[in-house]
Amino acid sequence: MRRTLNHAILCMLLIIVTMQKAKAQCPAATPLTINSINITESRCAATGKATVSVSGGSSPYVFSIIAGPALSLPQSSNILQSLAPGSYTVLVTDSCNTSVTGNFTVTGTYTVPSLDVTTQSPSCSSSSDGSITFYVTDGHGPFIDSLVSPSPVIAGLSAGNNVFTNLPAGDYTCKVIDSCGNFQTRVVTLSAGTSSVAIGGAGLQYLGCDSFACNVRSFITGFKPPYTVSLTGPDGTVTTNTVNTPDIFGDITSQFTLKYHHIPGDNKTMAVRVTNNCGVTGSAVIDLDLQGFDMVANSAVLPGCGGQFAYTFDQYNDNSQFPSSKHCSTITYTLVSPTGAILATQTNNSTFSGFPPAAGYKVIRQDCCQKDSLQFDWAGGAAFHITNAFPMIYASCKEGTTGLQMDFNFNSRQGYIVVASGPSSMTTVDGTVHPLTYPDTIKNVTFNGVLLDYFTVGTYKIIAITTCGEKDSVMVTIGPGDLRHSSFSASLVKGCTNASKILLFASTNTYWSSAFPDGTITVNSIYNKGANSSSFSDEVTNLSPGTYYAAYHYSTAYNPTILNDMSGWGCDVVTDTIVVPVYTQPLFNPAAAVALCGATRQVALLPDSTRGILPFQFQIINGLNATPMQSSPVFTGLPSGTYTFLMADACANSYSRSITIDTLVVPNVVTTGSTCIGGAAVLSLPSSPFFSYSWQRPGGNISTGNTLVLNPVSILDTGKYIISVTSTIGGCTSTTSKSLTLSVCSTLAETLLHFSGHRKSGTVQLYWQTTNEENMSYYLVERSTDGIVFTPEQRVTATENSMNNYTATDMHVPSGTVYYRLQMVENSGMVRYSPIILFNNNNEQPFNVYPSLITGNTPVTVTCPVTNHTSYIRIIGVDGRVWRTIPVAAGITQTRIDVTSLATGSYFIVFTGNNNLVSISVWKE
Numbered sequence: 001m002r003r004t005l006n007h008a009i010l011c012m013l014l015i016i017v018t019m020q021k022a023k024a025q026c027p028a029a030t031p032l033t034i035n036s037i038n039i040t041e042s043r044c045a046a047t048g049k050a051t052v053s054v055s056g057g058s059s060p061y062v063f064s065i066i067a068g069p070a071l072s073l074p075q076s077s078n079i080l081q082s083l084a085p086g087s088y089t090v091l092v093t094d095s096c097n098t099s100v101t102g103n104f105t106v107t108g109t110y111t112v113p114s115l116d117v118t119t120q121s122p123s124c125s126s127s128s129d130g131s132i133t134f135y136v137t138d139g140h141g142p143f144i145d146s147l148v149s150p151s152p153v154i155a156g157l158s159a160g161n162n163v164f165t166n167l168p169a170g171d172y173t174c175k176v177i178d179s180c181g182n183f184q185t186r187v188v189t190l191s192a193g194t195s196s197v198a199i200g201g202a203g204l205q206y207l208g209c210d211s212f213a214c215n216v217r218s219f220i221t222g223f224k225p226p227y228t229v230s231l232t233g234p235d236g237t238v239t240t241n242t243v244n245t246p247d248i249f250g251d252i253t254s255q256f257t258l259k260y261h262h263i264p265g266d267n268k269t270m271a272v273r274v275t276n277n278c279g280v281t282g283s284a285v286i287d288l289d290l291q292g293f294d295m296v297a298n299s300a301v302l303p304g305c306g307g308q309f310a311y312t313f314d315q316y317n318d319n320s321q322f323p324s325s326k327h328c329s330t331i332t333y334t335l336v337s338p339t340g341a342i343l344a345t346q347t348n349n350s351t352f353s354g355f356p357p358a359a360g361y362k363v364i365r366q367d368c369c370q371k372d373s374l375q376f377d378w379a380g381g382a383a384f385h386i387t388n389a390f391p392m393i394y395a396s397c398k399e400g401t402t403g404l405q406m407d408f409n410f411n412s413r414q415g416y417i418v419v420a421s422g423p424s425s426m427t428t429v430d431g432t433v434h435p436l437t438y439p440d441t442i443k444n445v446t447f448n449g450v451l452l453d454y455f456t457v458g459t460y461k462i463i464a465i466t467t468c469g470e471k472d473s474v475m476v477t478i479g480p481g482d483l484r485h486s487s488f489s490a491s492l493v494k495g496c497t498n499a500s501k502i503l504l505f506a507s508t509n510t511y512w513s514s515a516f517p518d519g520t521i522t523v524n525s526i527y528n529k530g531a532n533s534s535s536f537s538d539e540v541t542n543l544s545p546g547t548y549y550a551a552y553h554y555s556t557a558y559n560p561t562i563l564n565d566m567s568g569w570g571c572d573v574v575t576d577t578i579v580v581p582v583y584t585q586p587l588f589n590p591a592a593a594v595a596l597c598g599a600t601r602q603v604a605l606l607p608d609s610t611r612g613i614l615p616f617q618f619q620i621i622n623g624l625n626a627t628p629m630q631s632s633p634v635f636t637g638l639p640s641g642t643y644t645f646l647m648a649d650a651c652a653n654s655y656s657r658s659i660t661i662d663t664l665v666v667p668n669v670v671t672t673g674s675t676c677i678g679g680a681a682v683l684s685l686p687s688s689p690f691f692s693y694s695w696q697r698p699g700g701n702i703s704t705g706n707t708l709v710l711n712p713v714s715i716l717d718t719g720k721y722i723i724s725v726t727s728t729i730g731g732c733t734s735t736t737s738k739s740l741t742l743s744v745c746s747t748l749a750e751t752l753l754h755f756s757g758h759r760k761s762g763t764v765q766l767y768w769q770t771t772n773e774e775n776m777s778y779y780l781v782e783r784s785t786d787g788i789v790f791t792p793e794q795r796v797t798a799t800e801n802s803m804n805n806y807t808a809t810d811m812h813v814p815s816g817t818v819y820y821r822l823q824m825v826e827n828s829g830m831v832r833y834s835p836i837i838l839f840n841n842n843n844e845q846p847f848n849v850y851p852s853l854i855t856g857n858t859p860v861t862v863t864c865p866v867t868n869h870t871s872y873i874r875i876i877g878v879d880g881r882v883w884r885t886i887p888v889a890a891g892i893t894q895t896r897i898d899v900t901s902l903a904t905g906s907y908f909i910v911f912t913g914n915n916n917l918v919s920i921s922v923w924k925e
Helices: 002-023
Strands: 033-040 048-055 062-067 079-083 086-093 099-106 114-120 130-137 144-148 155-159 163-167 170-177 183-190 196-208 211-221 227-232 238-243 252-259 269-275 281-287 298-301 309-312 332-336 342-347 351-353 358-366 371-378 386-392 402-408 414-421 425-427 433-435 440-446 450-455 458-466 471-478 486-493 500-508 519-523 527-530 535-543 546-554 573-580 593-597 600-604 617-622 634-638 641-648 654-661 670-673 681-684 691-696 702-704 707-710 719-729 732-742 751-760 763-771 776-784 791-797 803-810 818-826 831-833 837-839 848-850 860-863 871-877 882-888 894-897 905-913 916-924
Touching (some): 033 086, 033 099, 079 641, 114 170, 130 144, 130 170, 196 252, 196 269, 196 281, 227 252, 252 269, 386 458, 402 458, 486 573, 535 546, 593 719, 670 916, 751 837, 763 776, 776 803, 791 803, 848 916, 882 894
Antiparallel strands (some): 033 048, 062 086, 086 099, 114 130, 170 183, 298 309, 332 342, 332 358, 402 450, 486 500, 500 535, 519 546, 600 634, 691 719, 751 763, 776 791, 818 831, 818 837, 871 905, 905 916
16 A cells, blocks of 8 residues: 555656656747748649748647638648648747747649630531540640530540540530649530532423423532432433532532423422432422413503503513523414404414403414413403502511501502591600601502501501592501511520520511511621511520620511601611620639537638639538538538638539638728718628628617618717627528727728739739728739639738838739739738739730729729720629710720719729720729
8 A cells, every 4th residue: 555655656746847847948948940841832723732840949839821822720740731822921839839930932833724625517417527626725634535424425534535536416515624623614516517408490491392301400508419319200200310510609400301291280290309418308399280381361451541451371481582491482372252253363472452351262372392272351441449458567667557558450550649647646666756747648659559658556548549540549547456566685694615695585466477587686797587486586606705786677578668757767676785794714712601610610612603604513622521512612510621622613614722711700891982071981891691790880889781881971980890790601600700990081991992004015013002001911912814823923011001002013924814913911811802903915905993982073084905896884883783884996095984973882894895894893982
């Protein structure tokens, strides 16, 4: 027992001695020192590594990143991983709580791979000789190129194969994956070498008695020789020809010899069939009874006022300079009276006139091969009168109007039409009231059926008067259902790279035949199609960024006579302007929403809804936990640490970034406007579906929401604000707060007033201006060639004055489009980013707006890139309303805009040109 007690006392003494010894080592005899930091390049988006070598101090050591593109939690390992390119500050703390810092820069130029695809379509719709070639830039190899579902052919999934051959026609989904796991997808179409064959005619030409040459002509598209042309005669005989070259008109013509003896009414036919090398076929059956063999009695009113008729029986053979196509060169026509007397005999002229009306006349036709005859009745004269007058809705090309069709028993009389009475006015679709005057006289009318425009609801009296003094009148009532009504709309469906589309829809009550569209729809010069149905819909696909002008042009298949009151109206046109934006890669906020649940975190990514194409998918590809793809941006049960998140959009394009997940913090407050007494200011926090905010004002009142409007600012608005944020994610809720002080004419946080620059002679000069810097550490100028992945270029220390002007020069600017932004770092390590500005090429001006804080009636000066066409500047409110649109002529780079009429508030100045759409926000006091 005594032995055991002595041993216990001895152990306790040893422990106390050891503790005293350890305590005696602080402060350490040798200062804590960072000896070196070895850097490994970030080969992918965030794969850099820093190994920190330290000595001195008192171990163990704790390492953490306190400033840089991503922060890290304290860790015992001296290896800092998953680092994106950029400048970092590492903090090393020993067991005596002594700390030292060191700076290092992780290099890396990784950008998400870019995929371009070229195609070679198959020669025929049934062929499999098409090909697709992948061209990949950026990213990190090796690359895996593949054709994935949905595609007619699935191929690839192995490195080094960028050409796919032996492909049939269809829509292919092309995907490339780089060694970093990022991927890009493009959809391309292999269109079969389209071709068509349509029989254009198969006419007969007389060779001899019962012998004809038959010339078969076919209209073709997509020349695919050889062409096989076969003709099946009325006796069943089949003759086949082969044609290898088109005629001078680009069509296919083949000649056959046909034996055929015509008997009226025997209904004999011949069949024609043409097939090209792709197997595309056109065919037709020709009714030989309709080839002009038989005579027809065609009457015509003779000139003058007697109302007498002339008759023609073979009008296509009369007095022609060409030989008859169905007969030998001499044709004799004999007119026989009802009593059998021969009245007249004529050669190559089948027209007879001057004989009295009677029934039972006969004309006999004889050529060198055969004789035939036709019996007919010779009609007598009649009084002129209107046989029909009715609304013709199909004849109007103006909204809310109709045409009027008038028919007469004599179709060769001359004269005029008088609209004697009708409604007093007409209101057109634009709301204009047009007074109508009567009588409205249309002169020099030939009464071959007359079509008049435009008529509205009401009762009209119409009088027709011939030059012979004959007169007739009619009353016509137009109802609401007789008027034309058409509508048109065009809408944008934002798509992937060069894959947006415009949906077109037109409806009308004037449709009557697909052969005669009552409207034509155009989109720039790339689409022109008749709206050939009562409810027409179509789409224009594979559109690249730019401005598109969709229009519905009212039309009519008729050629109406316009009333004098409306002679200058013309046809209506409905237009719509569609701006197709540039496809931008998906992107999420470099910070994430965090809610604490005990020892774990619920994390939500904040995707930029203006980029990529919905729906999005998300996953963790590196970190303490890895996950498969999921539709939700929320990840649950994560320990604190650094994770690499990846998102992909509906275009199957990806973006990844490392984010350190720790505790919930209140985002930075952005102040716009003036906080001087009497001014108007807006204090705002980022909007998020996972955050809710409250603002405790200096007087104790509570406001909620992500914005706080002070208008006008009073002395009661100055003082201490307590801002709370509540994060609710996956059933877990966390709340934190911070306090800020608002003074008169100062902001709650540093405010970036202006960020711009210009490009000249291979360099870019950048300028920015800030106000009221508090606790600002430095600005990091970052550059990108794709607008997505940015690398640090220069570090500028903050001066923390009330008004600050900064400059930076990039002396090594890559060719092509370059993007810049500012990373604004506070002393606490909090990081925020400026808007992105871009420069397209060495000769192009940047987009710049000055001033961004508009006071009084100061005009705004907009500097924009030069274009070779008219571009546009628009002033848009935060609610999306377009307040002004200012055209900018080609070659103009600076425009002054009067903003006197704008109310106090926030606006966007948007420039559209050169297939780009860029904007800068401004505030008007």
